[in-house]
Amino acid sequence: MLKYITKRILQVIPLLIIVSLISFFIIRLSPVDPLAELRLNPSISQETLDKEIKRLNLDKPIYIQYISWAKSFIKGDLGYTSAGEKVSVKLKERIPNTLLLTAIVIFMTWIVGIPLGILAAINKETAFDRMLTVISSIGMAIPSFFFAILLLIFAVKTGWFPVGGLTSYNFNEMSLIGKIIDISKHLVLPVIVLFTISLSGLQRQMRANMLEVLDSDYIKFARAKGLSESKVIFKHALRNAINPMITLLGFEFAGLLSGAALTEYVFQYPGLGRLILEAVMKSDINLVMASLMMGTIMLVLGNLIADILLMIADPRIRGAK
Amino acid sequence: MKRVLVILAVLIFLGIVLKACVRKDMPEDVSIDIKTPDLKEIVYPTDEKNVTINGIDYLQSQAPVGKFGGELVISTIGEGPKTFNPCNTKDATSSSMAGLMYDGLVTTNPRTGEVMPLLAKDIEINSNDYIIRLRHGIKWTDNKPITADDVMYTYNEIVFKGYGNPSTMDAMKVDGKLPELVKLDDFTVKFTTPRAFAPFLRQLSYPIVPKHYFKPYSDRGESVFNAFLTPDTNPEEIVSSGAFKLKEYVAAQRVVFERNPNYYKINLKDEKLPYLNKLVYLIVGDTNNEILKFEAKEIDALSLRGSNVAMYKIKEPNSDYVIYNLGPDTGTLFLVINLNNRRDKNCKPYVDPKKQRWFGNRDFRAAVDWAIDRESMVKNIASGVAEPLFTAESLNSIYLNKYIKGHPYDINVTKESLEKAGFKLKDGILYDSCGNRVEFDLYTNAGNLEREALGVMIKQDLEELGMKVNFKPVEFNSLVNKLTNTHDWDMAIMGLTGSPLEPHDGKNVWTSSGSLHMFNQRPANYNIDDRLDWEKELDEIFAEGAVKLNFEERKPIYDRYQTIIYNQKPIIYLYSPIRITAIRKKIKNIFPTSLSGLLYNLDEIYIDGGEK
Numbered sequence: 018m019l020k021y022i023t024k025r026i027l028q029v030i031p032l033l034i035i036v037s038l039i040s041f042f043i044i045r046l047s048p049v050d051p052l053a054e055l056r057l058n059p060s061i062s063q064e065t066l067d068k069e070i071k072r073l074n075l076d077k078p079i080y081i082q083y084i085s086w087a088k089s090f091i092k093g094d095l096g097y098t099s100a101g102e103k104v105s106v107k108l109k110e111r112i113p114n115t116l117l118l119t120a121i122v123i124f125m126t127w128i129v130g131i132p133l134g135i136l137a138a139i140n141k142e143t144a145f146d147r148m149l150t151v152i153s154s155i156g157m158a159i160p161s162f163f164f165a166i167l168l169l170i171f172a173v174k175t176g177w178f179p180v181g182g183l184t185s186y187n188f189n190e191m192s193l194i195g196k197i198i199d200i201s202k203h204l205v206l207p208v209i210v211l212f213t214i215s216l217s218g219l220q221r222q223m224r225a226n227m228l229e230v231l232d233s234d235y236i237k238f239a240r241a242k243g244l245s246e247s248k249v250i251f252k253h254a255l256r257n258a259i260n261p262m263i264t265l266l267g268f269e270f271a272g273l274l275s276g277a278a279l280t281e282y283v284f285q286y287p288g289l290g291r292l293i294l295e296a297v298m299k300s301d302i303n304l305v306m307a308s309l310m311m312g313t314i315m316l317v318l319g320n321l322i323a324d325i326l327l328m329i330a331d332p333r334i335r336g337a338k
Numbered sequence: 339m340k341r342v343l344v345i346l347a348v349l350i351f352l353g354i355v356l357k358a359c360v361r362k363d364m365p366e367d368v369s370i371d372i373k374t375p376d377l378k379e380i381v382y383p384t385d386e387k388n389v390t391i392n393g394i395d396y397l398q399s400q401a402p403v404g405k406f407g408g409e410l411v412i413s414t415i416g417e418g419p420k421t422f423n424p425c426n427t428k429d430a431t432s433s434s435m436a437g438l439m440y441d442g443l444v445t446t447n448p449r450t451g452e453v454m455p456l457l458a459k460d461i462e463i464n465s466n467d468y469i470i471r472l473r474h475g476i477k478w479t480d481n482k483p484i485t486a487d488d489v490m491y492t493y494n495e496i497v498f499k500g501y502g503n504p505s506t507m508d509a510m511k512v513d514g515k516l517p518e519l520v521k522l523d524d525f526t527v528k529f530t531t532p533r534a535f536a537p538f539l540r541q542l543s544y545p546i547v548p549k550h551y552f553k554p555y556s557d558r559g560e561s562v563f564n565a566f567l568t569p570d571t572n573p574e575e576i577v578s579s580g581a582f583k584l585k586e587y588v589a590a591q592r593v594v595f596e597r598n599p600n601y602y603k604i605n606l607k608d609e610k611l612p613y614l615n616k617l618v619y620l621i622v623g624d625t626n627n628e629i630l631k632f633e634a635k636e637i638d639a640l641s642l643r644g645s646n647v648a649m650y651k652i653k654e655p656n657s658d659y660v661i662y663n664l665g666p667d668t669g670t671l672f673l674v675i676n677l678n679n680r681r682d683k684n685c686k687p688y689v690d691p692k693k694q695r696w697f698g699n700r701d702f703r704a705a706v707d708w709a710i711d712r713e714s715m716v717k718n719i720a721s722g723v724a725e726p727l728f729t730a731e732s733l734n735s736i737y738l739n740k741y742i743k744g745h746p747y748d749i750n751v752t753k754e755s756l757e758k759a760g761f762k763l764k765d766g767i768l769y770d771s772c773g774n775r776v777e778f779d780l781y782t783n784a785g786n787l788e789r790e791a792l793g794v795m796i797k798q799d800l801e802e803l804g805m806k807v808n809f810k811p812v813e814f815n816s817l818v819n820k821l822t823n824t825h826d827w828d829m830a831i832m833g834l835t836g837s838p839l840e841p842h843d844g845k846n847v848w849t850s851s852g853s854l855h856m857f858n859q860r861p862a863n864y865n866i867d868d869r870l871d872w873e874k875e876l877d878e879i880f881a882e883g884a885v886k887l888n889f890e891e892r893k894p895i896y897d898r899y900q901t902i903i904y905n906q907k908p909i910i911y912l913y914s915p916i917r918i919t920a921i922r923k924k925i926k927n928i929f930p931t932s933l934s935g936l937l938y939n940l941d942e943i944y945i946d947g948g949e950k
Contacts, residue, residue: 050819056818063862068504098420101420101421101565179636180627180630181627183591184591186411282623285590285627292417
């Protein structure tokens with residue numbers, strides 16, 4: 018097991034190198050010039066421009082820029098943004114906010130989605146199942162940004178919820194309970210959007226897996242053996258139907274930091290999404306690279322976790338390795 | 339049958355709903371008078387005065403006495419400040435926030451645009467000498483006195499070394515030389531410029547920083563200094579001088595300032611300003627979110643754009659806000675024509691020689707100018723919230739040449755000019771005197787919807803004359819590259835922000851060796867004198883304007899430059915947007931001016947009424 022994990026972690030290294038190479042060169046070869054605005058500012062002198070070019074390393078060929086970036090990345094130094102702030106500080110400011118949002122959403126979707134999927138599968142083609150199908154189709158069909166805008170308009174018209182953000186401006190003067198209520202109030206709308214959208218997919222997936230398993234010969238055999246229905250479903254069907262879901266959980270883990278970017282943007286949520294979007298627009302290379310690397314590592318890590326969980330859950334896989 | 343009925347019912351229902359929506363969203367054709375600036379009714383009493391109480395030199399506000407307390411919540415679009423170091427600000431948000439925290443020796447009179455003392459008590463100018471006397475008894479937020487040492491430190495160790503944002507150093511240089519600075523006593527310093535240089539005085543608005551707080555960082559070199567006072571600095575430790583001090587910064591959410599009890603401005607009752615307890619900037623990502631926040635009453639002021647103006651104006655009588663028209667802003671939109679007649683390294687002309695003949699002909703440029711319908715541009719593209727523009731200085735500039743009245747759209751004048759220049763119209767197609775078809779490219783930066791719309795309109799206007807215009811929106815950076823490096827373009831629609839106070843800031847655009855002399859860009863270190871007659875005159879004007887110190891002496895000089903541009907038309911100006919802002923009625927002591935906008939006097943603003 019340990020050997021397997023080490024092997025997997027070692028496999029990450031070439032992956033990171035490839036991802037970083039591709040993304041670095043694509044960003045640098047795109048025609049976005051971080052200094053275009055400065056160049057068109059009548060009061061900026063040529064010396065100032067040259068100084069900026071030097072500071073941002075733009076005077077060197079791309080491969081040297083890449084090497085110097087890679088060197089400091091290996092040392093754990095993420096460098097500075099083009100505005101001169103530390104990338105690590107910027108990320109640290111935003112990561113907890115994004116984690117808070119995505120963790121709540123993932124927790125809720127799994128707590129609600131899995132049982133709903135099972136229920137839908139057991140009560141296949143009843144009124145309950147049909148209703149769920151309609152609701153989840155709607156959930157899957159609505160684009161997240163559109164749903165978010167609808168909710169924002171709702172918030173403005175009713176005044177029940179704040180329009181975007183995470184805390185009110187007088188947050189620091191609130192009592193602890195006040196603070197919790199304030200944050201919850203701000204979280205309600207973005208959570209609703211993300212929850213509705215990911216719930217539908219998860220619920221449908223679980224239902225499909227469960228149906229497939231319920232249709233298999235060993236379930237028929239178990240039923241024929243006279244086992245109670247609850248035993249058939251929870252002991253035999255569920256254990257087998259959950260495997261694909263564990264793989265899915267790995268992907269969800271990868272989405273912890275980057276999955277909510279669009280919704281974050283619409284709700285002006287102070288998470289990573291807004292930060293990275295702006296960085297891409299301005300070709301702020303260190304910031305973009307840091308977030309891409311983070312995304313890659315999270316994806317690989319998520320897959321690894323899913324594999325380990327699968328091994329624990331499924332004796333067949335354990336045996337194969 | 340039943341199914342058909344159901345579908346029909348649904349369709350009818352949808353139709354009604356959509357109809358209702360459409361009707362509600364289309365502003366009815368109410369003629370709204372947004373054009374009249376309502377600034378004249380509200381005039382600030384008189385200028386601030388110096389008052390000495392118990393040996394402390396205060397600055398006394400002349401605005402009506404207000405109520406203390408309360409908070410003002412406004413917004414800033416984008417990702418918020420990048421730094422609170424006033425010497426290292428490179429974007430508008432950072433510099434306005436750092437500007438709240440650190441005052442300069444002088445400031446601009448928000449009404450007249452003149453230079454007036456701020457941290458300095460007064461300034462004595464004897465030709466090249468500027469003797470600056472500081473206020474006695476005023477303090478930093480940590481109660482240490484503000485003295486000449488802080489001024490000496492700020493200029494000698496930050497500005498003159500080019501630390502942080504070096505634009506002030508660039509602007510202070512006269513023929514490559516910096517002014518001299520000597521300390522006369524603890525509260526007096528003297529600057530001496532190498533020769534008379536008018537733009538110098540305004541540069542003294544550079545923020546003065548506390549030596550005891552900044553020096554440990556600036557001593558460790560420029561990179562340490564540039565990373566100093568980033569937004570995550572603990573607000574408690576920041577030492578500042580301005581009306582407000584930092585209380586809290588929350589990334590991507592807000593910046594909160596609180597009143598500085600040590601501030602040196604007082605009201606008419608000799609009470610210390612500012613009135614506001616707290617000043618909150620919410621960081622919002624885009625204008626749509628800003629509008630939502632204003633609607634939800636989370637923010638107190640909103641700058642309105644385009645079609646929103648009409649909507650808010652209709653709702654104004656029954657609302658809790660007032661709308662102010664602040665007049666045209668400093669932004670200009672223009673059509674620039676490439677007069678370049680040089681060749682590149684391979685002896686290939688940058689601009690096709692036949693086009694050089696057209697563009698170099700003043701009558702051709704005049705024909706283009708008269709063919710542009712600015713009125714309908716303002717109406718259709720800017721939703722009426724703009725003013726046609728004919729001058730190189732922006733409409734709120736104190737140096738605006740008021741004698742240039744502009745001209746209407748008149749296709750007959752165009753036709754006459756074209757005829758005079760030897761162009762002939764045959765079957766709706768325009769040919770030059772050598773029989774070449776008039777066809778050229780028009781560039782602008784893609785993605786800017788306003789400029790793209792302008793391009794389409796200009797193309798239409800010019801094609802009515804029989805010209806063929808290939809309108810090509812390109813990526814912003816490629817456009818900049820064409821304008822500043824490769825010079826292979828014919829016409830372009832661009833915009834620049836100007837300074838309403840100092841025309842000399844435009845020298846990079848107007849002098850023949852300037853780095854943004856777009857319409858006839860010369861390579862760096864170009865030493866052949868191929869200046870056009872009027873380019874020579876512009877060079878002289880900008881050299882002369884810089885050494886004249888009096889506004890009265892400078893005004894006619896800069897009037898002349900605007901006349902030259904208007905007559906020669908290398909750049910054809912289109913329009914300037916008008917700034918319109920809505921602000922809650924509970925906010926008092928608002929004295930909007932076209933130069934400084936609405937919220938420039940945050941230290942005098944107070945809140946009266948409202949539920950807060």
